[in-house]
Amino acid sequence: MELKFTPEENGFREEVRRFLSEALPEDIRQKMLQRRHLEKKDWVRWQRILNAKGWAVPAWPVEYGGTDWSPVERFIFLEELQHAPAPEPLSFNTGMLGPLLIAFGSKQQKDTLLPRIANLDDWWCQGFSEPGAGSDLASLSTTARREGDFYIVNGQKLWTTQAHYADWMFCLVRTDQALRKQEGITMLLIDMKTPGVVVRPIHTIDAYHETNEVFLDDVKVPVGNRVGEENKGWSYAKYLLGHERSGIARVGVSKERARRIRQLATAVLDDEGKPMSENVPFRRRLTELEVQIKALEVSQLRAIGASRSGGHDAFASILKIKGSEMQQASMELLMDLLGPLSLPDVEAIPGQEIVPEWAPAVAPSYLFSRTYSIFGGSNEIQKNIIAKVALELS
Numbered sequence: 001m002e003l004k005f006t007p008e009e010n011g012f013r014e015e016v017r018r019f020l021s022e023a024l025p026e027d028i029r030q031k032m033l034q035r036r037h038l039e040k041k042d043w044v045r046w047q048r049i050l051n052a053k054g055w056a057v058p059a060w061p062v063e064y065g066g067t068d069w070s071p072v073e074r075f076i077f078l079e080e081l082q083h084a085p086a087p088e089p090l091s092f093n094t095g096m097l098g099p100l101l102i103a104f105g106s107k108q109q110k111d112t113l114l115p116r117i118a119n120l121d122d123w124w125c126q127g128f129s130e131p132g133a134g135s136d137l138a139s140l141s142t143t144a145r146r147e148g149d150f151y152i153v154n155g156q157k158l159w160t161t162q163a164h165y166a167d168w169m170f171c172l173v174r175t176d177q178a179l180r181k182q183e184g185i186t187m188l189l190i191d192m193k194t195p196g197v198v199v200r201p202i203h204t205i206d207a208y209h210e211t212n213e214v215f216l217d218d219v220k221v222p223v224g225n226r227v228g229e230e231n232k233g234w235s236y237a238k239y240l241l242g243h244e245r246s247g248i249a250r251v252g253v254s255k256e257r258a259r260r261i262r263q264l265a266t267a268v269l270d271d272e273g274k275p276m277s278e279n280v281p282f283r284r285r286l287t288e289l290e291v292q293i294k295a296l297e298v299s300q301l302r303a304i305g306a307s308r309s310g311g312h313d314a315f316a317s318i319l320k321i322k323g324s325e326m327q328q329a330s331m332e333l334l335m336d337l338l339g340p341l342s343l344p345d346v347e348a349i350p351g352q353e354i355v356p357e358w359a360p361a362v363a364p365s366y367l368f369s370r371t372y373s374i375f376g377g378s379n380e381i382q383k384n385i386i387a388k389v390a391l392e393l394s
Contacts, residue, residue, distance in 0.1 A: 082252025249323030
């Protein structure tokens with residue numbers, strides 16, 4: 001099935017490709033191609049290049065630096081970033097906090113923070129999950145009590161991605177214990193340099209430091225750093241997570257990985273010394289994967305169309321589930337193709353010398369991919385959302 005885009009949309013795609021070809025720094029391009037982790041300075045440098053072009057926050061309103069692109073153009077832009085591959089704008093900044101402040105932030109917050117968010121002058125992290133309150137955010141226990149012009153925050157956040165890079169954290173806290181658990185929650189913006197904030201690393205199964213635990217011990221947060229109204233944080237969190245999940249399908253990532261698998265299969269040999277591209281069971285798996293990725297792409301475009309007429313929460317949840325499953329399936333197939341060559345520090349295998357240099361990063365990436373169906377709200381939670389919408393519509 002071939003998706004049809006208008007001549008204008010195809011022209012826009014070519015414009016994005018030319019820009020990525022010319023503007024993406026070669027050292028960052030090589031890190032992306034070789035599946036090496038980017039450093040903070042790499043993310044900052046690239047986002048500032050995008051911001052100078054006016055493309056760092058394409059989904060924002062024009063008055064705040066957005067592009068006025070159509071939903072389809074934003075889809076094309078993201079897909080081309082993932083195809084290049086190039087780093088995507090930092091989602092905590094541009095895809096989550098930025099839209100939240102535009103919708104609910106004070107004028108001072110918008111005027112002060114939004115330009116810095118777009119240019120990655122400030123790196124933001126998300127303080128939501130806690131021990132015993134991961135996908136069930138309503139059960140969070142971090143507290144904030146009001147004392148004059150400050151909130152005093154105490155508690156712990158867990159699995160906080162890139163908190164070791166972050167300058168600020170948008171954080172859910174409980175401000176009223178008497179209300180039911182979905183109420184009494186407030187969102188605060190916390191400067192990570194505030195006394196009482198302690199970040200400790202969590203090294204995940206891939207041996208990489210991506211996540212952290214954050215301890216908050218009598219942290220003083222100005223009332224002016226509250227987003228919207230007190231005790232309305234649950235509504236703001238749902239709004240924010242809707243933005244996170246709508247882009248989490250990452251169709252371009254799975255398409256690019258499937259393309260690499262098909263190319264690499266001509267070079268990797270099976271036990272009989274034949275290219276894996278001629279192995280019937282492998283070819284069947286790859287074809288099934290490509291068909292499902294195409295179906296996901298069509299579904300995402302349908303969701304984009306539905307969003308123009310309002311849509312509903314189930315679309316984002318469906319894309320989150322299938323997108324994470326496709327990313328996991330493509331990583332599993334790539335690791336199966338490479339076998340022991342996907343492991344770090346494995347000596348060369350005779351007859352397999354042409355395997356790319358990024359191969360040893362595949363097994364750790366596969367291990368980390370198990371998180372895709374957990375973060376952003378676990379897939380089980382997304383199925384509950386879908387079921388609720390289905391019952392409401394029936």
